[in-house]
Amino acid sequence: MKKPFTWGIIGGGFISHQFAEGLKNLSDVRIGAVASASHTGSPISAERYYNDYEQLAEDEEIDAIYIGTIHPRHFENICLCLQKKKPVLCEKPIVMHASQMECLLELSEKSGTLLMEAMWSRFLPLYVYLKEKIKKGEFGKIEHMKISFGEKAEPSKKRLFSADLGGGALMDIGVYGINLAKWLLEEDPKKIQSWVRVNEEGVDLTTFCSMHFSDLCDVEMTVSIEKKLENSMWIMTDKGEYYIPYFWRPDTLFRFSPGQNFDMNRPCQKNVFEIKGNGYQYEAAAFQETVYKGELDNSTMPRKESLKVMKILDEIRENAIHL
Numbered sequence: 199m200k201k202p203f204t205w206g207i208i209g210g211g212f213i214s215h216q217f218a219e220g221l222k223n224l225s226d227v228r229i230g231a232v233a234s235a236s237h238t239g240s241p242i243s244a245e246r247y248y249n250d251y252e253q254l255a256e257d258e259e260i261d262a263i264y265i266g267t268i269h270p271r272h273f274e275n276i277c278l279c280l281q282k283k284k285p286v287l288c289e290k291p292i293v294m295h296a297s298q299m300e301c302l303l304e305l306s307e308k309s310g311t312l313l314m315e316a317m318w319s320r321f322l323p324l325y326v327y328l329k330e331k332i333k334k335g336e337f338g339k340i341e342h343m344k345i346s347f348g349e350k351a352e353p354s355k356k357r358l359f360s361a362d363l364g365g366g367a368l369m370d371i372g373v374y375g376i377n378l379a380k381w382l383l384e385e386d387p388k389k390i391q392s393w394v395r396v397n398e399e400g401v402d403l404t405t406f407c408s409m410h411f412s413d414l415c416d417v418e419m420t421v422s423i424e425k426k427l428e429n430s431m432w433i434m435t436d437k438g439e440y441y442i443p444y445f446w447r448p449d450t451l452f453r454f455s456p457g458q459n460f461d462m463n464r465p466c467q468k469n470v471f472e473i474k475g476n477g478y479q480y481e482a483a484a485f486q487e488t489v490y491k492g493e494l495d496n497s498t499m500p501r502k503e504s505l506k507v508m509k510i511l512d513e514i515r516e517n518a519i520h521l
């Protein structure tokens with residue numbers, strides 16, 4: 199009989215708690231230990247609790263570690279786990295800069311240890327369906343994408359507005375749009391243009407960017423922590439238009455038939471995809487399967503894909519025009 203897959207969790211905050219809740223939708227899974235540097239305890243139910251991350255990384259009963267600390271801590275947390283040869287699923291964005299990801303790729307290879315970014319959207323039922331349809335050409339060739347993601351964050355959420363804590367709209371929520379666009383298009387942008395509005399610490403409150411791909415395909419994205427936006431994704435192809443509300447955790451896909459001459463009366467088909475629980479179990483299950491297979495990469499979210507996304511994020515930040 200196969201023993202339960204035993205998770206260790208680094209970080210005891212909100213996102214780690216969400217991940218732990220998602221695991222409840224899987225069978226033969228348990229949380230062996232949680233490590234939190236805050237020394238304030240954790241709402242996550244686990245068999246053991248540590249105040250030191252290294253203690254968890256050295257726990258022989260742990261099969262893999264989920265990292266849910268703030269993004270500037272990810273690099274050092276991942277290094278520790280890989281050095282101890284513990285498979286790692288790390289919350290997005292996996293690191294702060296591409297140079298850090300390059301180091302982690304080398305360390306992952308050297309230690310022979312699985313590393314995967316927890317980009318949960320890729321594993322949700324709607325996107326599994328959409329990716330397959332686009333890959334087979336059934337939904338046509340993508341010609342344009344429009345991504346909008348924004349909420350007015352409360353000033354009390356100091357992490358979002360602090361440079362030292364990795365704040366800003368792009369890294370916190372913009373990574374979703376970049377990652378999904380890159381995944382659906384399966385290529386790197388040829389040209390990137392970006393504009394930002396920042397606070398006194400230089401943290402982006404709103405980021406606008408346009409990415410230009412081959413065959414005249416363009417992607418435009420707006421993300422913000424200073425105002426409410428539509429929070430959706432539009433995908434225009436040569437066979438129709440596809441609208442996904444709340445695209446980072448979607449359960450509904452609207453498909454509009456292609457129109458001509460600005461036709462406003464086009465048939466619309468609605469497809470609903472059930473998300474069980476809070477949805478975090480899908481990425482966890484895919485990660486566990488990769489561990490069981492003894493592989494160093496997950497085919498849906500490979501390490502080198504995380505590096506490519508991080509390079510795009512770097513370019514957006516480095517070349518942005520300040521408004």
